[in-house]
Amino acid sequence: MDLFWQQLINGLSLGALYALIAVGYTVVYGIVQLINFAHGEIFMTGAFGAFATWVVMGSPSSMSWQVAVFGMLPVMILGGIIVSVTMALLMERLAYRPLRDAPRLAPLISAIGISVFLQEFVRLFFGDIPGMPDSKRAIPFPNIEGISGRSVSFGNVNVQISALFTLGALVVCTAFLWFYVNRTKTGRAMVATSQDPDTARLMGINVDRVIMAAFAVGAALAAIAGVAQGMRVGNIDFRMGFLAGLKAFTAAVLGGIGNINGAVVGGLVLGVVESMATTFIPGQFGSPAWKDVWAFVLLILVLVFRPQGLLGAKVVDRA
Amino acid sequence: MSRFTSALTIPAEKLEKFQTAAHIGGIVAAALGIVSVLLPWSYAHEALDDVTYSAAPSPLQYNYIGLAVIAVVLFAAPLVLRKPGKARDWVAWNTGARFAGYGLLATGFVGVAAIGIESGGLINVDPGGWLALVAGVVGAVSGLVLFRSPEPSMGRIKTNTIVQIIAIAGGLAAVLFAAAFALGLSGAGAFLFYLTFAAFLALTLVRTGVFGWFAKCAADNKKILVLAAFFVAFVFPFTQNGSDANMSIATQVLIFSATALGLNIVVGLVGLLDLGYIAFLGAGAFTSAVLSGSLYSHIHWHPPFIVTVLISGCVSSFLGLIIGTPTLRVSGDYLAIVTLAFGEIFRITMNNLDGSDGPNITNGSNGINNVPELSFLGFNFGDAHQIFGIQVGRFANYFWLMLLVLAVIMVVFVNLNRSRIGRGWVAIREDELAAEAMGVNTFGLKILAFAGGAFLAGLAGAVKAHYDVSVTPDQYVFLESAFLLAAVVLGGMGTVMGVLIGATILKLLPEKLRFFSDYRLMLFGLLLVFMMRFRPEGIIADERRQLEFHAEDEELAEDVQEELIAYHDHFNPDAVTTEDLR
Numbered sequence: 001m002d003l004f005w006q007q008l009i010n011g012l013s014l015g016a017l018y019a020l021i022a023v024g025y026t027v028v029y030g031i032v033q034l035i036n037f038a039h040g041e042i043f044m045t046g047a048f049g050a051f052a053t054w055v056v057m058g059s060p061s062s063m064s065w066q067v068a069v070f071g072m073l074p075v076m077i078l079g080g081i082i083v084s085v086t087m088a089l090l091m092e093r094l095a096y097r098p099l100r101d102a103p104r105l106a107p108l109i110s111a112i113g114i115s116v117f118l119q120e121f122v123r124l125f126f127g128d129i130p131g132m133p134d135s136k137r138a139i140p141f142p143n144i145e146g147i148s149g150r151s152v153s154f155g156n157v158n159v160q161i162s163a164l165f166t167l168g169a170l171v172v173c174t175a176f177l178w179f180y181v182n183r184t185k186t187g188r189a190m191v192a193t194s195q196d197p198d199t200a201r202l203m204g205i206n207v208d209r210v211i212m213a214a215f216a217v218g219a220a221l222a223a224i225a226g227v228a229q230g231m232r233v234g235n236i237d238f239r240m241g242f243l244a245g246l247k248a249f250t251a252a253v254l255g256g257i258g259n260i261n262g263a264v265v266g267g268l269v270l271g272v273v274e275s276m277a278t279t280f281i282p283g284q285f286g287s288p289a290w291k292d293v294w295a296f297v298l299l300i301l302v303l304v305f306r307p308q309g310l311l312g313a314k315v316v317d318r319a
Numbered sequence: 320m321s322r323f324t325s326a327l328t329i330p331a332e333k334l335e336k337f338q339t340a341a342h343i344g345g346i347v348a349a350a351l352g353i354v355s356v357l358l359p360w361s362y363a364h365e366a367l368d369d370v371t372y373s374a375a376p377s378p379l380q381y382n383y384i385g386l387a388v389i390a391v392v393l394f395a396a397p398l399v400l401r402k403p404g405k406a407r408d409w410v411a412w413n414t415g416a417r418f419a420g421y422g423l424l425a426t427g428f429v430g431v432a433a434i435g436i437e438s439g440g441l442i443n444v445d446p447g448g449w450l451a452l453v454a455g456v457v458g459a460v461s462g463l464v465l466f467r468s469p470e471p472s473m474g475r476i477k478t479n480t481i482v483q484i485i486a487i488a489g490g491l492a493a494v495l496f497a498a499a500f501a502l503g504l505s506g507a508g509a510f511l512f513y514l515t516f517a518a519f520l521a522l523t524l525v526r527t528g529v530f531g532w533f534a535k536c537a538a539d540n541k542k543i544l545v546l547a548a549f550f551v552a553f554v555f556p557f558t559q560n561g562s563d564a565n566m567s568i569a570t571q572v573l574i575f576s577a578t579a580l581g582l583n584i585v586v587g588l589v590g591l592l593d594l595g596y597i598a599f600l601g602a603g604a605f606t607s608a609v610l611s612g613s614l615y616s617h618i619h620w621h622p623p624f625i626v627t628v629l630i631s632g633c634v635s636s637f638l639g640l641i642i643g644t645p646t647l648r649v650s651g652d653y654l655a656i657v658t659l660a661f662g663e664i665f666r667i668t669m670n671n672l673d674g675s676d677g678p679n680i681t682n683g684s685n686g687i688n689n690v691p692e693l694s695f696l697g698f699n700f701g702d703a704h705q706i707f708g709i710q711v712g713r714f715a716n717y718f719w720l721m722l723l724v725l726a727v728i729m730v731v732f733v734n735l736n737r738s739r740i741g742r743g744w745v746a747i748r749e750d751e752l753a754a755e756a757m758g759v760n761t762f763g764l765k766i767l768a769f770a771g772g773a774f775l776a777g778l779a780g781a782v783k784a785h786y787d788v789s790v791t792p793d794q795y796v797f798l799e800s801a802f803l804l805a806a807v808v809l810g811g812m813g814t815v816m817g818v819l820i821g822a823t824i825l826k827l828l829p830e831k832l833r834f835f836s837d838y839r840l841m842l843f844g845l846l847l848v849f850m851m852r853f854r855p856e857g858i859i860a861d862e863r864r865q866l867e868f869h870a871e872d873e874e875l876a877e878d879v880q881e882e883l884i885a886y887h888d889h890f891n892p893d894a895v896t897t898e899d900l901r
Binding site: 035037105113117120243246250284289290293296297299307 | 586590592594642645646648649652653655656657659660661663664667668670671675676677678797798801804808837838840841843844845846847848850851852855
């Protein structure tokens with residue numbers, strides 16, 4: 001039974017990571033019906049932005065955990081958010097906005113182009129920024145005293161502090177999102193636009209700004225996920241966005257794309273399924289090598305049996 | 320784009336008095352260009368293809384002279400043909416001259432830059448090189464000043480069939496010669512120079528309207544054109560004198576093109592975005608490798624290749640069915656991501672079927688090596704053969720086989736496109752709801768396209784396994800799918816010619832321009848974005864497709880309508896003419 005609890009908490013923390021990224025897919029999709037394929041790369045630039053912020057602060061290494069957690073970490077997260085939000089807004093302005101009335105294939109292909117471009121751009125040029133290490137190989141993520149490599153035990157269940165951080169970040173972000181969508185003017189405008197963009201425009205809503213806000217919110221959450229991933233794994237890498245983005249999209253579909261709560265639920269379910277599969281599927285197919293396969297098989301199964309997702313999508317087939 | 324060009328436009332009345340001067344300027348520029356070739360361009364032998372001699376142009380410089388001569392003709396003709404008449408209206412002299420001028424500038428610039436880079440500094444550029452650059456600047460400025468010509472009418476000239484056929488033969492021979500010449504160039508600078516030259520020559524010919532005439536010749540003699548094109552491709556290995564390096568590239572281009580054409584059915588005709596298409600190629604390759612009798616394969620059944628090819632195709636299309644059936648029911652966006660996920664599942668699975676994480680079928684990440692050479696009725700593809708006294712090597716054999724596969728795929732593609740099925744596909748692409756309302760079986764047709772495209776990729780994969788000798792999972796990563804998609808998008812979705820060109824560009828450039836290999840992927844990403852932004856219909860546009868991307872273009876809409884009516888009348892001569900219906 002300990003194994004079950006252990007895998008449950010592992011899965012939940014992995015799922016929280018997916019959920020943070022998935023929100024970005026779902027918010028953008030809900031408003032412009034665009035799968036922002038490059039969102040995984042936004043997550044990656046967020047992690048690199050946080051790392052760069054740490055370097056700019058002078059690569060501080062030894063400090064008490066209070067300073068690390070309440071001083072350095074928030075600054076790093078803020079730096080990551082600034083970088084990822086800038087990237088997302090640039091992307092929206094330069095690549096997606098001109099294609100808003102184009103056939104649906106066009107922005108999707110454009111998104112693939114951006115994704116490849118961003119990966120390669122970071123790989124080739126991150127190291128050229130003064131003070132930054134060569135990014136062609138994985139870069140070790142700074143050690144956050146009190147979080148990195150630390151864990152607490154409940155009986156036989158061992159919980160990484162970074163996992164708790166990811167879960168906590170998800171809780172805080174979900175609460176923030178709830179407040180933002182339901183209680184602020186921009187958030188209400190977002191809901192209105194996703195329901196009917198034309199009427200929203202007639203009601204005086206600046207649809208362009210709402211779309212930008214959607215990209216920005218998604219990017220901010222992705223940057224937090226990027227920092228969480230850096231602390232969990234201990235290093236960051238220009239390729240980290242591809243698989244994470246794919247999984248997060250799976251999570252978004254799982255929960256019902258376009259539905260913010262769905263993205264959170266979908267992410268958690270996907271994470272738990274993934275970690276349970278490697279433990280409880282007997283035989284050779286239960287080995288960790290198959291874990292990604294099970295995640296994608298889940299995606300296909302959901303599309304067969306419940307294409308609207310677990311919580312129901314706002315739009316399933318608006319082709 | 321138009322925002323930028325309109326800023327550059329100078330009012331017509333100001334340009335009026337400079338017209339004659341511009342014509343003369345262009346002639347002078349071209350003459351300067353020809354003079355420059357008689358002088359050495361560079362001190363260094365290693366730059367371009369050795370342009371250090373005076374009065375002895377290198378092969379590349381002969382090409383440059385050709386462009387200059389064309390520029391002279393185009394710039395001079397309007398001065399001679401003062402009166403309006405047929406000869407004056409047939410060809411768009413001014414517009415052509417403008418592009419010839421740009422071409423002189425571009426080639427001169429690339430030439431000087433290549434000399435500067437390849438020989439370590441602009442100090443090595445001789446007066447000839449600088450003169451060529453000056454000629455280019457004068458030519459481009461002269462061209463910019465010229466008024467645009469009216470639409471050329473060469474496409475409407477009635478020509479004798481024999482002349483047309485001779486023109487087709489001549490055109491294809493020129494293409495063959497150019498391809499062989501380009502592949503024979505060794506340095507990156509020389510290749511880029513030639514590429515610039517060829518691109519601007521083609522652009523000039525298109526703008527003058529000469530291509531319009533060629534297009535008419537081609538349209539009037541379609542079968543001859545296709546046969547001749549295949550004949551040219553067939554004799555290509557003979558021009559290589561048994562050189563394996565170029566034949567290897569050419570065969571890779573063919574494999575890539577064949578796969579891209581399969582993808583073109585799915586993306587170009589039906590408008591379904593498949594991001595895991597490489598997995599179908601991989602499925603074909605793995606099936607064929609496992610059944611090939613390689614020592615590394617653990618299945619000891621070795622059917623003849625004909626059977627293996629069909630099995631490979633069927634395995635691929637079966638996978639296509641598995642992945643397509645659930646996803647084709649929901650919106651197209653899901654398909655893109657699910658196929659992407661499927662591509663990953665395929666790669667991971669092939670990696671895991673290694674005996675420790677699953678049954679041992681594919682040897683995991685080591686893949687299946689030593690796939691034996693193909694052998695048909697005693698003809699071993701691995702051996703070199705003497706044909707007409709010319710040595711043709713292993714790669715040429717595979718080249719011919721791939722040519723055959725490509726021909727099959729092209730026949731399937733073109734015939735499907737012109738059939739009831741193809742029209743159904745286009746209808747789905749343009750508006751799925753409307754198509755369904757008109758009684759098109761959208762789901763069935765989508766599945767057919769998806770599984771059919773997968774089948775074709777399986778065929779190509781079966782040959783690829785033998786050609787590559789080894790099949791490993793890491794040959795079939797997502798980036799390869801993205802490259803295939805880029806070939807389709809770059810060339811022109813839904814066209815055969817365009818995809819062939821796109822595939823050739825995407826395979827050939829990285830081979831010839833090794834120096835930018837590190838930036839290849841990044842530029843490729845940018846290329847996708849820019850193509851979608853500025854020319855989403857691709858280099859060679861399918862007219863109906865173009866209309867989808869430029870919905871407000873009335874002129875284009877009329878062209879397309881005319882073509883459709885002509886097409887309809889051609890196939891239904893007894894039907895009520897569409898004129899009556901209007």
